[in-house]
Amino acid sequence: MIRRYDYGSPIFTHAIAIPQPVCTGDMPRFTVEKNGDAISFRVHMDEDDQIFGLGESVRGINKRGHRYRAWCSDDFSHTEDKASLYASHNLVLFSGKSGVFGLYVDDPGAVTFDLGYTRGDEAVITSENGNCSVYYIEADTLIGAVKEFRHIIGRSYLPPKWGLGYIQSRWGYTTEEDLREVAKNHRERHIPIDMLSMDIDYMEDFKDFTWDAKKFPDLKAMISDFKADNLRVVPIIDAGVKLCPGDPTYDEGVEKGYFVKKEDGSTFIGAVWPGKAVFPDFMRNDVRQWFGDKYHGMLEAGVEAFWNDMNEPAIFYSEEGLDDAYAKADELRGKNIGVYDYFDLKDAFTGMSNSMADYTRFYHDVDGQQVRHDKVHNLYGAMMTKAGAQGMKSFNPDKRHLLFSRASFIGAHRDGGVWQGDNFSWWSHILLNMRELAGMNMCGFLYTGADLGGFGQNTTEDLLQRWLQLGVFTPLMRNHAALGTRDQEIYRFSMQEDMKNILTVRYALLPYLYSEFMKCALTGSSMFRPLAFDYPQDPACLRIEDQLMLGGECMIAPVYEQNARGRNVYLPEDMLLVRFRSAEDYCLIPMEKGRHWIDLELNEMPLFIRKGCVIPMSRGGEWVGGVDFTDLTLLGWIDCASCYKLYNDDGFTTSPVLEEGLRTIRCKAEGGRADAAGEGLRLDAAKVIVG
Ligand code: MIG
Numbered sequence: 001m002i003r004r005y006d007y008g009s010p011i012f013t014h015a016i017a018i019p020q021p022v023c024t025g026d027m028p029r030f031t032v033e034k035n036g037d038a039i040s041f042r043v044h045m046d047e048d049d050q051i052f053g054l055g056e057s058v059r060g061i062n063k064r065g066h067r068y069r070a071w072c073s074d075d076f077s078h079t080e081d082k083a084s085l086y087a088s089h090n091l092v093l094f095s096g097k098s099g100v101f102g103l104y105v106d107d108p109g110a111v112t113f114d115l116g117y118t119r120g121d122e123a124v125i126t127s128e129n130g131n132c133s134v135y136y137i138e139a140d141t142l143i144g145a146v147k148e149f150r151h152i153i154g155r156s157y158l159p160p161k162w163g164l165g166y167i168q169s170r171w172g173y174t175t176e177e178d179l180r181e182v183a184k185n186h187r188e189r190h191i192p193i194d195m196l197s198m199d200i201d202y203m204e205d206f207k208d209f210t211w212d213a214k215k216f217p218d219l220k221a222m223i224s225d226f227k228a229d230n231l232r233v234v235p236i237i238d239a240g241v242k243l244c245p246g247d248p249t250y251d252e253g254v255e256k257g258y259f260v261k262k263e264d265g266s267t268f269i270g271a272v273w274p275g276k277a278v279f280p281d282f283m284r285n286d287v288r289q290w291f292g293d294k295y296h297g298m299l300e301a302g303v304e305a306f307w308n309d310m311n312e313p314a315i316f317y318s319e320e321g322l323d324d325a326y327a328k329a330d331e332l333r334g335k336n337i338g339v340y341d342y343f344d345l346k347d348a349f350t351g352m353s354n355s356m357a358d359y360t361r362f363y364h365d366v367d368g369q370q371v372r373h374d375k376v377h378n379l380y381g382a383m384m385t386k387a388g389a390q391g392m393k394s395f396n397p398d399k400r401h402l403l404f405s406r407a408s409f410i411g412a413h414r415d416g417g418v419w420q421g422d423n424f425s426w427w428s429h430i431l432l433n434m435r436e437l438a439g440m441n442m443c444g445f446l447y448t449g450a451d452l453g454g455f456g457q458n459t460t461e462d463l464l465q466r467w468l469q470l471g472v473f474t475p476l477m478r479n480h481a482a483l484g485t486r487d488q489e490i491y492r493f494s495m496q497e498d499m500k501n502i503l504t505v506r507y508a509l510l511p512y513l514y515s516e517f518m519k520c521a522l523t524g525s526s527m528f529r530p531l532a533f534d535y536p537q538d539p540a541c542l543r544i545e546d547q548l549m550l551g552g553e554c555m556i557a558p559v560y561e562q563n564a565r566g567r568n569v570y571l572p573e574d575m576l577l578v579r580f581r582s583a584e585d586y587c588l589i590p591m592e593k594g595r596h597w598i599d600l601e602l603n604e605m606p607l608f609i610r611k612g613c614v615i616p617m618s619r620g621g622e623w624v625g626g627v628d629f630t631d632l633t634l635l636g637w638i639d640c641a642s643c644y645k646l647y648n649d650d651g652f653t654t655s656p657v658l659e660e661g662l663r664t665i666r667c668k669a670e671g672g673r674a675d676a677a678g679e680g681l682r683l684d685a686a687k688v689i690v691g
Helices: 142-153 176-189 219-228 248-256 285-294 296-300 319-332 339-350 373-395 428-442 461-471 496-523
Strands: 002-007 031-035 038-044 050-053 066-070 091-096 099-106 111-115 122-127 132-139 166-168 195-198 232-238 270-272 275-278 305-309 362-366 369-372 402-405 417-419 477-479 548-550 554-556 566-571 575-580 586-591 594-599 605-610 614-617 631-638 641-647 662-670 673-677 682-684 688-690
Touching: 002 142, 050 428, 091 122, 091 142, 099 122, 099 142, 132 142, 176 195, 176 219, 219 232, 248 275, 248 285, 285 296, 285 373, 296 373, 305 373, 319 339, 362 373, 369 373, 373 402, 428 461, 428 548, 461 477, 461 496, 496 614, 496 641, 566 605, 575 631, 586 631, 605 631, 614 641, 614 662, 631 641, 631 662, 631 673, 662 688, 673 682, 673 688
Parallel strands: 166 195, 166 477, 195 232, 232 305, 305 402, 402 417, 631 682, 631 688
Antiparallel strands: 002 132, 031 038, 038 122, 050 091, 066 111, 091 099, 099 132, 111 122, 270 275, 362 369, 548 554, 554 605, 566 594, 575 586, 575 605, 614 631, 641 662, 662 673
């Protein structure tokens, strides 16, 4: 059951795809309190209540015990003290003795989620502006609650099948030669790969929709060479447009009045990578249309994928911010200042980036109304994604587009994917990556993943190896690193053979991963779920934060500690452990429900398959298009019979129909060995354990 309640004057956010009638009367369970402009929703919590949701955010899967703030933030340091990351996914679900219920707060401004922080037994959710539609959700189960929510927010974005390929990325591939070198090193060593991303280095002076002709003399030819080698490039697009008379994007935007303005009507100028920049008013449909069409230039050159960055929007500084800081410095210069003056002086400079002062300096045109940025801040990235998606779709309406963004709001899950932003090469960020998968799936973001190996700081080969072992399962699988950090391509390391072997597991599992991804997207389910969702009756499952259910058949439990040679795992039922070294080299170990220590050498990764289930594995390939989705080996452990519903399609159709893509694989045990059949498939059941 979902009920909508409106407060103040809600701003249309595009989050809800199926409009709900507005209810009058009191919201169940929550006390509603006005406090100035703000409006709060307060609920008492039992000691054992758990809270799920909040999509991309720090800390655990259970969100209880921290105060989060929905405020899309360009913050590269994902430490547990943080309240905000790049996304605002305002869904919380409570689960405990009194059942399953929750809220989705549809408000593009700041919303705080005090979840047992101020008082351990209370959750208080506050819309700071008090203008919001709040959706009260109640269901029998967490899975049911997510399903209902996902239904009203609409179908998740579908990437093309090749979007599930491995992406090698780095901030710092500056020339065509760099990219060719990376491509060559993968192909020569048979390290599977589908994409290379192009970071801001490719642009001419960081101008959107340009490329530096000195570094990329013939972009078209490069792309077509790559294409012949089954590789695609993924250029980045930044939200800020360089203030640059003569540049068509800038000139057109100025002429048409497409950039956000200050109260006095002058264009707001903020500095980002290109230096002084202006910001398209993505809240406007005509601006989205225009900006989206700008993607066509590179699409015409053969580009088929993009990533949208800096769209919180990130603003390093504005002239006003700089002036304020200089004024502070002038005021204090020559005086014998005290420590508090010193702190003020320091803050005037260090607090200049992404400042509230800047976010209240400019306005958007929202359906003809001038709305100050901070009131709609959390929508900016989502609307940029919408622009990009529109542009890509209009260029090629017959095929799915590949697009992922840094900032997001629910609603953007229909337009593109999301990567988890600038993490660090830290072991704890493997775990964070995994936990975010659970929350993001609840909010509809299925095409997601984190920078494998870590973005900031120097990786180590064991870290990358373990991280890849999680990345094998994330739909968006990208190794990415920051400028100036240690080289992070697989082939740079002495353990490259082991890493390559792990990648072969990804490509071998593609028929299964694609099938599960598509089934989840088309039915509004989560591909990754906390164990508490699937086994609500098993108390041991309720608080597990380092294992996830994957699809209908599997459980993952990656190793995330340095120097570990295994880990503890709880099996909620009998499961088959597949210990992979590569797609060819793995062993099958039937295990009983309960707690276990699993040995896992650095080159080994686990996958658990529920007893009674089988999953398909292909022979793999070095790119997605090279994988035969019809020649399959089954893995599993069955008593007598099992079946798997395999979804497949051409990989690009924009309107896939679940029933049309499903084929049943039937597996039967006879005389102690398994046999399998499925229409149009070559199936080998020799690896299915019977008994
Ligand atoms: O301020 O384009 O999250 O993936 O490599 C940094 C350079 C800007 C942030 C992105 C990151 C990207 C980087 N960008």
